[in-house]
Amino acid sequence: MAQRIPEQVINEIRDSLDIVDVVSDYVSLKKQGKHYSGLCPFHNEKTPSFTVSSDKQLYHCFGCGAGGNAITFVMEKDNLPFVEAVEKLAGKANIALPEQSGTAYQKEEDASPLWEAHELAARYYHHLLMNTEQGKEAYDYLLNRGVTVEQMETFRLGYAPNQPRMLKELLEKREFDIEEMVDGGLLFRRESSWDIYDRFRHRIMFPIHNAKGKVKAFGGRSLGEQEPKYLNSPETSIFLKHESLYGIHLARGPIRKKNQAVLFEGYADVIAASGAGVTNGIAALGTALSERQVQWIRRNTDQVLLCYDGDEAGQKAAWKAGALFEKEKVNVQVALLPDKVDPDDYIRKHGSEKFKKDILNSSVSITSFKMKYLRKNKNLNNEGDKLAYVETVIKEIVKLPGAVEQDIYLRQLAEEFFYHLMHLTKRKND
Structure with missing residues (x-):
């Protein structure tokens, strides 16, 4: 009963x-x-x-x-x-x-000691970054990258020392089950010796929170030559990558208030954008965007702005992400960054106002982005390239749900080739 x-x-x-x-x-x-x-x-x-x-x-x-x-x-x-x-x-x-x-x-998972252990680790790493000589290299590195002290506090950034067992010893003192900490991703066992070590060493630490602000995992950026450059916690009973988004505990309110989410690729982009006043920024965790992540965003807003890196990989990722959002009936805009430039670099080089004006506020629709992307590496003076481009673009346009929207982009395509033809004629006459 x-x-x-x-x-x-x-x-x-x-x-x-x-x-x-x-x-x-x-x-x-x-x-x-x-x-x-x-x-x-x-x-x-x-x-x-x-x-x-x-x-x-x-x-x-x-x-x-x-x-x-x-x-x-x-x-x-x-x-x-x-x-x-x-x-x-x-x-x-x-x-x-x-x-x-x-x-x-x-729920059993809500009562898991892993929540408490991750919170302890977050406080420990943050203390080392902000208050100790051990964390000075990481602290200076962040300042040189344009990360302010306020941002370090807001995002609870930290430093994992270049020591093999400091966190392990702290967890032991607090009487956590060490085997459970291995399963939970804070520690790891080296197969060759079966010894247990801290998973993160000599890395800048980015706590990953759930929507309620509880730490459930970490991302760590190497400060030296250590590979990989970025290391995430493994999936655990409290952390699934495909259901997690970096910064959601801070951005959820602003996303709802502005009715828009700005989606970045990495931690540094979210942090840099926050300094530019973009408080509704979030990021996937170094993997392709998942349907679950898209559905979480859709529950909070029907508008998303993709601000991915300007390189080929970033543009391909934007194309795939756009398709997922379109499937969920989310209105998608795409911010266009220069080739091989990411948002963090752009903000540091050009400043916050230029980033908002020339990148975010100059975003284009997902269809316009696709047309621009498909035009890359095409020689439109070549009949074969031109026909292939037109056929591919038309296939994308006919997928649009509204006849008016289809007509707008078909006219845009026609005008594009009209101006292209006029340009060629002018060059021949000259």
Whole structure:
């Protein structure tokens, strides 16, 4: 028989959560006066009729009649019984539910010592960077790269010392299970000797947080010749790369407020962009963008700006990411960086204002980006290259959902070749 959760605990959970935050995990909401609106998640509609009131802590759909509070929303959307819906919201509010007659309300993974161990490691690495002689090389390196002290604090950057077992000894003193710390990625066992060492050594440390701000993994950048240059924590019971985005704990609010996410490729780009006032920036973790990451972004906004590196790899990644967002009906813009330049480098060389004006504010639609990308390395004076380009672009244009949008880009393609022909004629006449 299901156990009863005390009424005062239920009230505490309700008081600790804003229904707007709960619903935004599923629906992209836009502020309209005192309320928020979006497309109803309970029936198909093209015009938003679903409203959420932060003042009343209620939701209502004028189309299908659905309505209720945060608990009933989770029950309906996730098809959960009352107790499990409360459990889920308790986890979101970081409230531990009492255990009753064999019913554990808190998920096992939420109670994992790995959360505490990662928080301890983050504080340890950050202290070494900011306050010790050991961290001076890393500290000076970051300053020289344009990272301010405030950014080091905000992103909780750290330094892993060039010592084999300093973190291991700290974890042992705090009585953590060392084997569990190996499984959790903070330590590793060398197969040749079976000795256990710190996983990260002589690296600048980038804590990776979940959406609630809890540290669940690390990325480490080598300060010397050590390979690989970037080393991430392995996947663990609390960390899955394809479900994680760097900076989401800081950017989630600004993403919702601006109704746009700016997606970068790396940690340094997110940090540099924050110094330029881009507080809605996030990044994948050195791997191709996944459907799960795209779905998380879609739950928080229907607008995304891709700001990937200007090299070939970055542009290919932007193409693939754009396709995933288009599949999820997210409006995609692409910021165009010069060849072989990344956002971090551009900001350091040209400054924040030029980055915002010439890169972010001069972004183009995903279709315009594709046309530009397909034109690369094509000799449009060559009949074969020209035909191949036109055929490929038309294939992309006909995929667009609206006839008006298709017409705009077909006209743009025609005008492109009209001007190209005029240019060739002028050159011949000259």
